[in-house]
Amino acid sequence: MKKILIFAMALLPLMLMAQARIGVVNSQQIFDLMPEKAAAEAQLKALSDKYHAEYALLQSDFDKKYADYQTAAADAAMPETIKERRVQELQDGDKKMRDFERRAADDIAAQRAALTKPIADRVQAAIRTAAEQGGFDLVLDTAVTPVAYTGPNTADITAMVKALLCLE
Numbered sequence: 001m002k003k004i005l006i007f008a009m010a011l012l013p014l015m016l017m018a019q020a021r022i023g024v025v026n027s028q029q030i031f032d033l034m035p036e037k038a039a040a041e042a043q044l045k046a047l048s049d050k051y052h053a054e055y056a057l058l059q060s061d062f063d064k065k066y067a068d069y070q071t072a073a074a075d076a077a078m079p080e081t082i083k084e085r086r087v088q089e090l091q092d093g094d095k096k097m098r099d100f101e102r103r104a105a106d107d108i109a110a111q112r113a114a115l116t117k118p119i120a121d122r123v124q125a126a127i128r129t130a131a132e133q134g135g136f137d138l139v140l141d142t143a144v145t146p147v148a149y150t151g152p153n154t155a156d157i158t159a160m161v162k163a164l165l166c167l168e
Helices: 002-019 027-033 035-074 080-134 158-164
Strands: 022-025 138-141 154-156
Touching: 022 080, 022 158, 027 035, 027 080, 027 158, 035 080, 080 138, 080 158
Parallel strands: 022 138, 022 154
Antiparallel strands: none
């Protein structure tokens, strides 16, 4: 009797999984169709362009200082103190450019996260709604985790989610 009870308990999760409705969705495909995504990308491009323009000014200033240094270094009559000052200016300029690049990249990443989070949240909410409406117990996102095989009991709910978001 004990063995039968243990065997039944071991089979119970398998029987429950056989009855579970499983769905798959590609959230990246849906995200790419969101109208807000184009606006976010335009804002990010404008910000990136401003940073590139400012970096070009820094680079131009650095290039001028480097050319001045090369002229001074070639002049044998130039005092060593002036040459050292110009080397220090070059080092400071290089550090300033690297710091600017890092801060710009951090700012762009923060802006990207701030602009895309509401869009991703809308997509996730629509996925939850589609899963609830379709009676799915489990939904796998193929954009996050590749699914090697889907059986006949698995449904692709991507179209349902697109319809909820009025993307079709």
